[in-house]
Amino acid sequence: MRKNLFFILLFLFSITSAFAQYTPFYQYTLLAPEVMDEIIGESSGETAINHVFEMVGYQRNRPASEYGSAYFREGKYVLDKLNEYGIAGAEIERFDGGKTWDGIKGELWEVEPGKIKLADYKDIALSLAEGSKPTDVTAELVWVEEGLKSDFEGLDVKGKIVVTSATVSRVHNTAIEKGALGVVAFGSSRELTAPLAIPASGIRGENATFGFYLTPREGYKLRDRLIHGEKIKVHAVVESQMLPYDLQVPTCVIPGSDPDAGEVILSAHIFEGYTKQGANDNVSGGAAILEVARIINQLVADGRIPQPKRSIRFIWVPEFSGTIPWVSAHADIMEQTLCNINLDMVGLHLKSNNSFFSLMRTTFGNPHYINDVMENYFVYMGEANREILANRSNKRIANQIIAPSGTDDAFYYQIEQHYGSSDHEVFNNWTTHVPGVMLITWPDMYYHTSQDTPDKLDATQMKRAAVIAAAGAYNIASADEEMAGSIATTSFSYGSKRMGIELGRALDELKYTDAESFETTCKKVKVYLEATCKNELATLQSVTELATDSKILATQLETLSASTKQLFEANSVVLDNQIELTASKLGLEVPSYKLTKLEKEASEFIPVPSEKIKVGAFRVEGAVRNLPKAIQEKYPYTNIASTTELCALINGKNSALDIKKMLDTQHKEVSDLQSVLNYCGLLKEAGLLN
Template sequence: MISPRMGLWLRGRLSGEPNRSIFGTGQPQKPEKIVLHAIVDSEFAPQPWMEMIEYVIEGSEIHDQDIVLTAHLQEEKFSANDDGSGCMNLLEIARALTHLIETGKLPRPRRDIRFWWTTEIASEYRYFADHPEEREQILVNINQDMVGANQSQDSRVQHITRTPYSLPSFLSDVVESITELVILGNSAFLSVRQAQHIARGTNFSRPILSRLGTRDRYNAMVVPYFDSTDHLVFCDSIIGIPGVTLTNWPDEYIHSSDDDLWNIDATQLKRNAFIVAASALAIANAGDGDIPRLAAEVYGRACERIGRDGRTALHLIESSSPQGRVEAYKTARSLIHQAVIREQKAVRSIAVLATGGQHGPLLDQFAQSLGEQERKWTNLLDEFYRQVSGGAAPPSPVLTDRERRLAERVPRKIGTVGEYLQAVRRIRPVAALHPIMRFEILNFVDGRNSYLDIFRAVQAESLSVGEYYYGHVSLDAVEEFLNHAVEAGAIAVGEGK
């Protein structure tokens, strides 16, 4: 078995693509003919199979808001990191928590914690197709896929995702907060050393180290949503459960015979296990007394994110040509509006953890405050537009004839979970759209959002994160993809909201 890097190199030689490796020239090369001799040893299984193993730590009070932790089992013989690391971490978290609870060192969590070892993605889709009622039973998902990589090899970074913009949730901020604690506590800072706040024998202030592991820093970052592993099933809007994943990337050894124990670091396993276990316990135990703390965390981070989107909105106007400034202004206004909608939903998602109603006004107050930020940013964008346009007044938000037509087309999903998932497979892709943007277009289909609303939502998501990450989103591409979804029988369209 060859590595992905070798495969890309061979593909480049065959196609004549420029060699962009570290030693490459970046110039087109002459296509080559490559002759291979291969002996294939294969067999056909008598019938398809699928794995799904579950272990449950029962909660003491709440049994309809489960925390589900996942990792997948089905990879090939050499799969130490992908995803033997996730499976073993999941097993160790289950073992450790069970032992601590049974010995009285840790109180039983209020909510159930479920551990799933699966056939990646397929098991979860099959499970929810067979048991659609389980969608109401599960509160959040945290997935582990490649969490043991020795980070000194191949410049690996531990990525921790947020939920997609179609599914804002307190889960993202809980996991991000705990992740930041581990990153900062396991990175070296000169000022921390000068303050003598480092632990003896390390360069870290709050080290998490394994006796048999490295003493490397924790090279990790929280990133916008990506898919390609189990949490995507939960984030699919037909399921509608907030999910995040811990997945290292890049990994040149993935799906190759080099994905073996020699590149596993017990220290990184331990750090990632800590993040998952701490996040799961924090959510499993959350109650009314935790609502103010969670609200402060989510609201504070929401303000930061809106601020970043505001900066992008200003640059959209500033960098536009005089001919394109009106459209840039409309896009900037839409970006801020979508940001506020997203963050208001994130704040209000906390309400699901409350057993009483005393903190409802607090969450409403925070959501209202975010709405006031939209008004402030709109006024700022108006004034900024005048400044860069020589005093010209900003355009009024009037829809074009095409936008009015698309605002009247309101799609909704049709069929059972299983029928919908089958129909989605039949949707013809639109090459101009990033696969995750196609996923998000369907996620924003809720029977209330129009074609125009969906375009504005995914366009804002791409601009907020960066087109380098999600690609460019155009109205033409969104309309075309939604029409393809109608043809495939995944959605139906009504007129008017």
């Protein structure tokens, strides 16, 4: 049997290798070439990047007239464009936002020994720290280095304004406790690459006074003067107010032909607070999905592509703060939603920033074919837009997709493990369980700074982002029985590659084990194969929703699932053989892998979510922090790699032991099994588990 499995492994590896990467002369997409040609041809990088210029041409003082029941500039622009494009159901939904800080004026002048303006809110909006309160003071500056408590020792800062190379937020509270009036800062994590960039920062609390930011270049000049003993006095003036505001969510839908077939949702944030107004990190994703909405709507209206079976919905949100109430208010839509495609920062010129356009996959808690559909278009964009050496005597670049005013760079991309910190997390949360992926350019040396401006973007990158998002969304929205089968085989192909990667990881970790850690390492690396296989099987089954009554698809999925299990068994043969060789080298016996008492208990405990898990109740698991101290002490937990992922893995099927294995496979940190059980105990005490 072991010999047969070895040959199965060789056979499957030869097949999956062919599918896992493109040959030099053959690039393909799930959508038919004629549909892709229409999407590529209709897409406009110039239109997308012009949206950015219109919404955030520069960072400015947002006028008070935009708050309250009025429209924020960005949201009104999106709504006007949707109406111009004739897209159905265009509206702005509103949710209560409470009150927010609004800057009016902020000036910092040196008045002794010279008369020099150091900072002005009108020049650079981020030069005034968000949360600064009204003030009008003249005071001496004092240098406090990084603003650590030890840096204040022996310094008299009472009635003075401190200057620091750290951030305003880090130094402010300590400075005020010591009697300082306010803070001038020039801290930046990217001062060598972006010496003129001011980071977005703020101050909070009842004791908040004011803070000004200088660029690192100007900050170091001021520091040197103070270090050399120069007495400098400044005049600081701040005018600000707190204003009520609404959370505004522009939205529209391209209706599908079958109202009961479900939806695909594209999301992007156009606000991240209302002071920071970045081009890449704030509105590039929103500009891209606005172009996606135009592309698909136009192509369908012209009859150039068929109306999709499923609806495609678009939402432009305040990051997290708007997504959470919108999802919560639309539980009915969430029940019908197949998946979410979230575009965060997508327009950066990749080459000049050493950046990649990355697809952040879902976790094992949300296994879904959306990962593989989107990967298909990422890979196509990468392969079709680079010069391939093997093709040098023929067509060197298969299908160059560029904007007329953009670069003609290759497409630098990565398919990466899940990362949160954007709106797809609201969809992925266990209260909603709508699988969501994120598209993002990273790294970005300018994000969250005053230099996140439209000149850093590339029209070609905006076009490519729009093409990928439009193709992925339309692919799923229009999928029939035959396309569902193609998606399933694509998931199997990419899944086989992922299983091979985990085998390679397991074999490599095994190389570095010693006699003391041998048994633990063996158990750990075998888990990598087991957990990954479970995730791939669940991913294949997720395709069922595209053709629920199809016997053909059901049979196809049975075959692919059986092949996945065979591949797991074949990989296990290879790993077990290496374990035997390693045991022999170390003079040890192969471990028995018998479950411990705790593991047996965990394998028999299958947590089931309760009715209290309502759609949109984002981070409801935070309720465990409000449990009585006695209960928390009864169920102590440490070393859980991610409680968010732990909760997402609670589906009424996974045992507590399964959950630990899946956590360990996805994270560097090993989760403690007793802690996993204890955390489930806390969730049950909070009424979140049956």
